[in-house]
Amino acid sequence: MIQNFTLHTHTAGFDGRHSESEMITRAADMGFDTIGISNHFIVHPDIRRAHFYIPAKSRKYDAIYSASFDEVIPRFIAHYERLERAAENAKINVLRGMEVDFFDTPQWYHGFESALRTLRPDYIICACHFIEFAGGLCNVHDMANAGPDIQKKMLAMYWQKIRTAAASGIFSWMAHIDLPKKVGLGADEYWGDAENKTVSALAKCKIPVEINTGGKRIGVPEPYPSARIMRMIANNNVPVLLSDDAHSCDQIGRDFESAHVLAQKCGIKNFLTLQKILDFSNKTL
Numbered sequence: 001m002i003q004n005f006t007l008h009t010h011t012a013g014f015d016g017r018h019s020e021s022e023m024i025t026r027a028a029d030m031g032f033d034t035i036g037i038s039n040h041f042i043v044h045p046d047i048r049r050a051h052f053y054i055p056a057k058s059r060k061y062d063a064i065y066s067a068s069f070d071e072v073i074p075r076f077i078a079h080y081e082r083l084e085r086a087a088e089n090a091k092i093n094v095l096r097g098m099e100v101d102f103f104d105t106p107q108w109y110h111g112f113e114s115a116l117r118t119l120r121p122d123y124i125i126c127a128c129h130f131i132e133f134a135g136g137l138c139n140v141h142d143m144a145n146a147g148p149d150i151q152k153k154m155l156a157m158y159w160q161k162i163r164t165a166a167a168s169g170i171f172s173w174m175a176h177i178d179l180p181k182k183v184g185l186g187a188d189e190y191w192g193d194a195e196n197k198t199v200s201a202l203a204k205c206k207i208p209v210e211i212n213t214g215g216k217r218i219g220v221p222e223p224y225p226s227a228r229i230m231r232m233i234a235n236n237n238v239p240v241l242l243s244d245d246a247h248s249c250d251q252i253g254r255d256f257e258s259a260h261v262l263a264q265k266c267g268i269k270n271f272l273t274l275q276k277i278l279d280f281s282n283k284t285l
């Protein structure tokens with residue numbers, strides 16, 4: 001097995017399809033030693049005013065968006081309780097994770113720190129699904145719909161946000177760092193400089209990056225990050241792990257082999273063990 005653990009997964013009650021116990025059983029059947037569940041932890045006071053909230057509500061995954069920490073914490077307590085019960089009967093190790101959207105405000109830091117004291121996750125994945133632009137929250141679809149000049153500004157802000165999040169020292173690793181690729185943005189050579197600057201910053205912070213194969217689910221043919229960024233990761237010796245970003249049982253471990261081959265082709269050698277990830281997470285938590 002290329003990697004005997006999978007830590008970036010989602011379950012029902014958030015935006016995944018299957019329950020905690022169904023995900024654990026499938027991972028065990030596939031031969032994994034460890035599964036971690038990392039549902040979305042997204043808290044922003046304006047989240048219900050964002051464009052993307054309406055389609056999320058109609059497609060019934062609005063539960064991932066919270067306007068306050070008081071809303072999200074009970075949801076995670078209930079989820080972690082289900083996870084603990086499922087883990088009791090599991091044949092493999094089960095870890096408590098979260099995929100957290102980073103917002104660089106004193107209110108967010110304060111709320112997040114107190115949430116951590118209550119929830120005590122084993123690791124925290126950093127995601128930047130949104131940028132704050134012109135007084136509102138924008139996701140990658142909003143970026144795709146913007147005019148060329150605004151789009152350029154938004155993408156530059158996105159890369160800056162990744163660097164700020166990495167430097168915060170809060171996170172165990174960075175998720176899908178070139179997420180705007182999801183909507184076809186950022187592939188141009190022009191963005192090589194921003195990517196390079198970002199990967200150097202990640203190396204400086206000693207924060208790992210995931211190679212995320214979950215894009216296939218929505219038609220992205222290659223993993224996050226691109227081969228261009230993978231070569232930068234190799235040059236800077238940034239540690240990596242493989243993530244499936246599974247939102248259902250059948251997505252667990254998907255494309256790990258081909259992603260591993262591509263990463264090696266790009267020169268990546270620094271693949272993390274589970275122990276190293278947990279050691280790193282213990283330092284940040």
Ligand SMILES: [Zn+2]
Pocket residue numbers: 099127129175176
């Ligand atoms: Zn994500």
Ligand SMILES: [Zn+2]
Pocket residue numbers: 008009010099245
């Ligand atoms: Zn995810």
